[in-house]
Amino acid sequence: MAYDYYPIEKLSVYVSDDGGSELTLFAFMEAAKFAVYWLPFCRENNIIERCPDAYFSSSYTENSETQKIKLMYKSMKTRIENVIERGKVDEDYINNDEELQAFTKFSIAGFTRHNHPSIVQVLLESGKDKDITGHGMPNLIYLSREKNKSSPHHFKAGALNALLRVSGIMTNAPIILTLDCDMYSNDPSTPQRALCYFLDQTLWPKLGFVQFPQCFHELNEADIYASEMKGLFHTNAMGMDGLSGPNYVGTGCFFRRRAFFGGPSSFEQPKIPELYPDHVANKPIRAAEILQQAHYVASCNYEDESNWGSKVSFNSILIGPW
Ligand SMILES: O=c1ccn([C@@H]2O[C@H](COP(=O)(O)OP(=O)(O)O[C@H]3O[C@H](CO)[C@@H](O)[C@H](O)[C@H]3O)[C@@H](O)[C@H]2O)c(=O)[nH]1
Numbered sequence: 001m002a003y004d005y006y007p008i009e010k011l012s013v014y015v016s017d018d019g020g021s022e023l024t025l026f027a028f029m030e031a032a033k034f035a036v037y038w039l040p041f042c043r044e045n046n047i048i049e050r051c052p053d054a055y056f057s058s059s060y061t062e063n064s065e066t067q068k069i070k071l072m073y074k075s076m077k078t079r080i081e082n083v084i085e086r087g088k089v090d091e092d093y094i095n096n097d098e099e100l101q102a103f104t105k106f107s108i109a110g111f112t113r114h115n116h117p118s119i120v121q122v123l124l125e126s127g128k129d130k131d132i133t134g135h136g137m138p139n140l141i142y143l144s145r146e147k148n149k150s151s152p153h154h155f156k157a158g159a160l161n162a163l164l165r166v167s168g169i170m171t172n173a174p175i176i177l178t179l180d181c182d183m184y185s186n187d188p189s190t191p192q193r194a195l196c197y198f199l200d201q202t203l204w205p206k207l208g209f210v211q212f213p214q215c216f217h218e219l220n221e222a223d224i225y226a227s228e229m230k231g232l233f234h235t236n237a238m239g240m241d242g243l244s245g246p247n248y249v250g251t252g253c254f255f256r257r258r259a260f261f262g263g264p265s266s267f268e269q270p271k272i273p274e275l276y277p278d279h280v281a282n283k284p285i286r287a288a289e290i291l292q293q294a295h296y297v298a299s300c301n302y303e304d305e306s307n308w309g310s311k312v313s314f315n316s317i318l319i320g321p322w
């Protein structure tokens with residue numbers, strides 16, 4: 001959410017919760033409330049490390065402003081930890097009717113993480129929600145796709161496909177970044193860097209994705225634990241140029257949405273017109289019809305008798321022609 005991106009309203013963040021947990025929803029509600037302070041703090045102080053946890057573990061300048069925001073971050077963390085310890089979101093942690101209604105969805109009879117309807121919850125809406133300085137916020141949407149025992153859920157790829165469809169219905173941005181939940185982006189200008197390639201006419205239309213290398217903490221000088229994963233990102237990637245390009249490593253990767261629908265000279269049609277990659281999604285994301293469709297495309301049986309998972313989707317990117 002804290003990327004340097006203009007206009008920020010064009011940025012939408014979708015969080016997938018395959019655990020179907022009210023605790024995760026609570027954590028994201030808290031993150032949304034903290035973000036209205038954190039985003040202007042980063043912008044005004046030109047912060048590079050914009051993952052708060054990474055920032056507060058770095059050697060940042062101690063002053064009254066950084067102390068204040070650190071206190072806020074810590075109190076948010078404590079609230080989340082308390083709720084996790086209790087194992088449920090009690091009334092004293094629920095602030096309004098909208099939040100109450102959201103949590104009620106997790107308490108319907110028979111709800112388990114393996115068996116529940118899809119849940120789509122808008123936590124921030126761009127154009128409506130503002131930060132404390134009056135600047136716009138990006139969209140923030142929580143998704144827990146439908147699960148039941150009779151439908152295979154295909155783990156991470158299934159979750160990514162549900163995100164692809166739900167985001168298609170709600171905002172349908174032409175460029176998509178996928179990030180694992182245990183990773184963070186360490187440079188606020190990353191979207192611009194990726195867009196430079198996507199906007200390069202000499203690369204169009206053959207460019208399907210732009211991938212950033214992963215780097216892990218606790219590197220020593222000789223990198224004896226291979227935390228930079230040079231083999232994977234530098235050696236293999238270069239070598240695979242000769243085999244029509246490197247593979248998708250699963251995170252830190254910007255995709256052109258169109259790439260999920262086949263190669264430049266082929267096009268696999270989605271089942272409904274709203275999921276075409278060039279469909280203009282211009283209705284409010286809280287509109288009843290949009291939310292209804294978003295729940296529908298996150299359902300278990302949406303993929304039945306469609307090309308999802310075979311010709312359209314993350315699966316086809318992993319094994320596809322690029
Ligand atoms: O049923 C599942 C299982 C995983 N995930 C998500 O998938 C991502 C990766 O899962 P993680 O447990 O972090 O797996 P790792 O073994 O660390 O994954 C590494 O290795 C995988 C391939 O083996 C890649 O897909 C990942 O990008 C790469 O980080 C995370 O965001 C998970 O939340 C789901 O959404 N649903």
Ligand SMILES: [Mn+2]
Binds near residue numbers: 180182
């Ligand atoms: Mn991981």
